[in-house]
Amino acid sequence: MADNIDKDDVTGIDTTGHDWDGIKELNNPLPRWWLWCFYGTIVWGIAYTIAYPAWPLVNAATSGVLGYSTRAEVAEQIAAVDAQNAEVAQRLASADLAALAPDDPAYRYGVAGGASVFLANCSQCHGAGAAGVQAGGYPNLLDDDWLWGGDLEAIEYTVRHGIRNDIDPDARWTEMPAYGDIFSDEEIAASVEYVLALSGQEHDAALAEQGTELFLDNCAACHGEAGEGIREMGAPNLSDAIWLYGGDRDTLTETVTYSRFGVMPPWGQRLDEAEIKAVTLYLHQLGGGE
CATH class of the missing domain: 1.10.760.10 (Cytochrome c-like domain)
Structure with missing residues (x-):
């Protein structure tokens, strides 16, 4: 076996046998200080897992002989x-x-x-x-x-x-109905133009005029005849510039067609x-x- 050991020609030190494009790795021993530090971390790790919570179990972790817990400390402070x-x-x-x-x-x-x-x-x-x-x-x-x-x-x-x-x-x-199941595409477009007119936005006046009767017959019961909303019903004001989902033509078309249904959890529980x-x-x- 000794005859098979490769030695570096310059230093005379054994190599590991690894060769990268002619560059060989010397098999120098690790520095003693590094080894002692490494061994120390192993000892420290073993001692830590014995003294403090460390190993996860099914429902908790090992408590350690000291029984220390940062969670318990924070709970005490709270x-x-x-x-x-x-x-x-x-x-x-x-x-x-x-x-x-x-x-x-x-x-x-x-x-x-x-x-x-x-x-x-x-x-x-x-x-x-x-x-x-x-x-x-x-x-x-x-x-x-x-x-x-x-x-x-x-x-x-x-x-x-x-x-x-x-x-x-x-x-x-x-709950707002989904008018895509009730109105035709033309009626939805007319209703949207009417809502755009209510909020003072650029709109198609002729279509908005067609949407007036649709709005009064189908939407005014909740939003009011002037579109100012009814709080008792949670119906939003459509005549201002504040929109929960957006007030542009495309977003309003989506809202009228598919409705909206936002949910908030009850925090009382x-x-x-x-x-x-x-x-x-x-x-x-x-x-x-x-």
């Missing part, structure tokens, strides 16, 4: 903060929101806490700044155009029960009373609350 705020949180939970003054500690606590509740639960749809996402039909909560009303009572009800969900029997519920009222206060004071 519990300590909750205990400090228990009194003001209870005041908020039982408060009449309309009667809370802005300088009331319960009001300030609610707005600050409501921001956290919003970011954790609502921002995924309405955006971190609550400006909404038109492409998905998630409303802007910063303006004063509220389908169901933007006062404290209306906002709290919407947060608590949600919209068009099958979970809460008290959810707000209305997920948040406690103080959190519901906190996020209500937060939303109301953003600028669009009435």
Whole structure:
């Protein structure tokens, strides 16, 4: 075997036998300091898995002999903060929101806490700044155009029960028919032109005139004869420039043809009373609350 060992001609050191275009790898031993560090990491890893939670099991992980848990530590810290705020949180939970003054500690606590509740639960749809996402039909909560009303009572009800969900029997519920199953293509086009005219946009006047009777016979019951919407029914105002899904001709045609059916979950089953009222206060004071 010794006769088969390849040695480097210059250094006289054994090679590994690897050859890359004439370049050979010397079989030098690893530095002692590196080896000791490597062995140390192995010892450290074994000690760590014995002392701390490490190995995942079916429902949990090994707890380790020290029983330390960062989750438990955070839970303790949260519990300590909750205990400090228990009194003001209870005041908020039982408060009449309309009667809370802005300088009331319960009001300030609610707005600050409501921001956290919003970011954790609502921002995924309405955006971190609550400006909404038109492409998905998630409303802007910063303006004063509220389908169901933007006062404290209306906002709290919407947060608590949600919209068009099958979970809460008290959810707000209305449904626009899909007029693609009712109107002809020509009637849909005429209706769209009439809605464009209502909102002051460029439109085909002749088609809009044809759409007048269609709108009054089929749409005015919910949107009102002037197209200004009816909040009790959650029917939007069609005469302004604020649109939940978009107000251009193509988007309106899609809306009239296929309808829309946005759903919001009922947060009353997920948040406690103080959190519901906190996020209500937060939303109301953003600028669009009435």
